[in-house]
Amino acid sequence: MSAQREMKEKNPWHKPLTIIITVIGVIAIVALVTVAGLQNRPVFQKYKYGIVLDAGSSHTALYIYKWPAEKDNNTGRIEQKHSCKVKGKGISSYAAVPEKAGTSLTECMQEAEMQVPAWRHQETPLYLGATAGMRLLNMENKVASDKVFEAVEKALQRFPFSYQGARILSGQEEGAFGWVTVNYLDDRLKQGLQTTGALDLGGASTQISFVPHEYDISESPSNAVAFQLYGNYYNLYTHSFLCYGKDQALRMALAHQTRSGPIAISDPCFHPDYSVTRNYNTLYDSPCVSERKPKVAPLNFTHTGEGNFLQCQEVIRSLFNFKSCKYSKCSFNGIFQPPVQGSFGAFSAYYFVMNFLNLTDGSMSLETITNYVANYCSTPWDQIKKVYPDINEKYLAEYCFSGTYILTLLTEGYNFNTETFSKIKFIKEIKGSDAGWTLGYMLNLTNMIPAETKDSPPLPHAGYVSIVTVIVLLLFILVTLFILSFRSIWPKCSKEPQIV
Numbered sequence: 001m002s003a004q005r006e007m008k009e010k011n012p013w014h015k016p017l018t019i020i021i022t023v024i025g026v027i028a029i030v031a032l033v034t035v036a037g038l039q040n041r042p043v044f045q046k047y048k049y050g051i052v053l054d055a056g057s058s059h060t061a062l063y064i065y066k067w068p069a070e071k072d073n074n075t076g077r078i079e080q081k082h083s084c085k086v087k088g089k090g091i092s093s094y095a096a097v098p099e100k101a102g103t104s105l106t107e108c109m110q111e112a113e114m115q116v117p118a119w120r121h122q123e124t125p126l127y128l129g130a131t132a133g134m135r136l137l138n139m140e141n142k143v144a145s146d147k148v149f150e151a152v153e154k155a156l157q158r159f160p161f162s163y164q165g166a167r168i169l170s171g172q173e174e175g176a177f178g179w180v181t182v183n184y185l186d187d188r189l190k191q192g193l194q195t196t197g198a199l200d201l202g203g204a205s206t207q208i209s210f211v212p213h214e215y216d217i218s219e220s221p222s223n224a225v226a227f228q229l230y231g232n233y234y235n236l237y238t239h240s241f242l243c244y245g246k247d248q249a250l251r252m253a254l255a256h257q258t259r260s261g262p263i264a265i266s267d268p269c270f271h272p273d274y275s276v277t278r279n280y281n282t283l284y285d286s287p288c289v290s291e292r293k294p295k296v297a298p299l300n301f302t303h304t305g306e307g308n309f310l311q312c313q314e315v316i317r318s319l320f321n322f323k324s325c326k327y328s329k330c331s332f333n334g335i336f337q338p339p340v341q342g343s344f345g346a347f348s349a350y351y352f353v354m355n356f357l358n359l360t361d362g363s364m365s366l367e368t369i370t371n372y373v374a375n376y377c378s379t380p381w382d383q384i385k386k387v388y389p390d391i392n393e394k395y396l397a398e399y400c401f402s403g404t405y406i407l408t409l410l411t412e413g414y415n416f417n418t419e420t421f422s423k424i425k426f427i428k429e430i431k432g433s434d435a436g437w438t439l440g441y442m443l444n445l446t447n448m449i450p451a452e453t454k455d456s457p458p459l460p461h462a463g464y465v466s467i468v469t470v471i472v473l474l475l476f477i478l479v480t481l482f483i484l485s486f487r488s489i490w491p492k493c494s495k496e497p498q499i500v
C-alpha cells in the first residue's frame, strides 16, 4: 500500500501520460498499417502487348503476348494472351498469287485488333517471321519470295499496330529462339537453373538445341550461339535441318521409293489397304527433292500402303547420311553434334503426332513406344478410318510415317538412347503459352531479357505490410522508452501531489 503511494508521489503524471501514449500509439499503428495496406494494394493491372506472326511452311499462326505495363523494364512475366490460326496454307504456297498471301492474314489481324485494347494499338509491336517454307521458296525463286513479302508487308501495314518488319529467320535463329521460349516459360533462365533442350519438328525443317556438357564451340562455330541472360552465360548448341520437317521428309521418302519412275509403289510407311493416286510433278515440286526427279516417269503413280514399321525405318534411314563426319561426333549429313544432354521439350509436330498416338505420357519406355507405333502402322487403313472418323484424313494417313520418322530421327539421327529418350517431354505449351520460337523472338527484339541484372522481385504485399507494422511497433516502443526516461524533467501535472 505504501509502495503504491510512493509511486503515485514519484509519478504524479504517470497514469494520464501512459494513456495518452497508448492511445496515440494505437492510432498511429492503425493509421500506418491501413495506409501501408491500401497504398500497396496492386492497382488495376495495365498491360502492354506484342504480336508475332509465325509464317511457317504449312500454315501461319498469330500470337499475342501481354505483360504488366509497369514492369516494362525487363522484369514482367510475359504470357500468351491469344493465338489465331490463319486459314489456308503457309505464305510460301502463294508464290503464284502473292497478294493472297497478304489477304490471308486479314481475319487473324482483325482478331488481334479486337484482342488488344484500342488505346494500345499504336504502341503494340507487330513482327512477322517466316521459317523453312519461305527459306525454300527464297532458294528456289528469290523474286517470288520477295513478292510474297511485299504483299504481306502491305497487308500488315494497314493495321494500326507498330509494324516492325517481316523477314526470314535463319535455321539457327529458329532453333535458338525456341530454346529461349521453353526455358523462359519454365522460369529456368531467371533462376539460373539447368536448362532444357528444345526439339522442334516443323513441316519443312527441324531444329535441335541444347546446352551440352564440356562443349568446345570452336569445333563447329556455326552451331554455337552464346547468350548472356539474367547474368548467366550459355553456350547453346543448335542446328536446323532444312528438308527434314515432317512434310518434306515424307516427300524425300516418297522420292526415294519412286526414284526409278514406277507406276506404283507399295509403301511400308502407310497402312495396309491404303491407296491413292499421286502426281509426279507435284511430288517433286520442292528443292528438297527436285534434283532427284526421275528422267522418265508417268504423270501419276499409285501409292499403296504396306504397314511395316521395320521396313519403313529402312526407308527413313536412307534419308540420312551417316557416312561422313569430319568432327569428333555427328548427328547425320556430316553435321557436328555433341552427345545429347539433360531433359528436352519436344514440340510442334513432335507433339501433334505423339499426342494423336497417345504416347505423351512420359512413363512409357522407348521400347513400348516403338512397339505401339509398329502395331499402329500394321493396322489396316479401313479400320483406322473407322476408329478415327473425325480426324483430318491427310494427317490420319501420315501418322504411321510421322511416328516412325520421329522415332528414327531421335534415336538414329540425334542418338537418343533408351535412357536419354526418357528425358524427352512432348509438349504443346508451357503455363498457357505455346512452345515455339515466337516468344523468344519477341523477347529478343523488345530487349525483354536483361543480359546482366539479376531480377530481385519486389517485396510481396504481405511482406511489405508486416515489415511496416514491425517498424511502427519498434518506433512506438522506442518513443515510449524515450519519453519515460525523461520523466523527471517532464513538467508537473496540474494536480499537486497529495500527501496522505
Ligand SMILES: Nc1ncnc2c1ncn2[C@@H]1O[C@H](COP(=O)(O)OP(=O)(O)OP(=O)(O)O)[C@@H](O)[C@H]1O
Binding pocket: 055, 056, 057, 058, 059, 090, 131, 132, 133, 201, 202, 203, 204, 205, 206, 245, 246, 247, 348, 349, 352, 353, 356, 395
Ligand atoms: N493435328 C495435327 N496432326 C498431325 N500433324 C499436324 C497437326 N497439326 C499440324 N500438323 C503438321 O505438323 C507439322 C508442323 O507444324 P508447324 O505448324 O509446327 O510447322 P510449320 O511452322 O508450318 O513448319 P516450318 O517450321 O518447317 O516452317 C506440319 O507438317 C503440319 O501440317
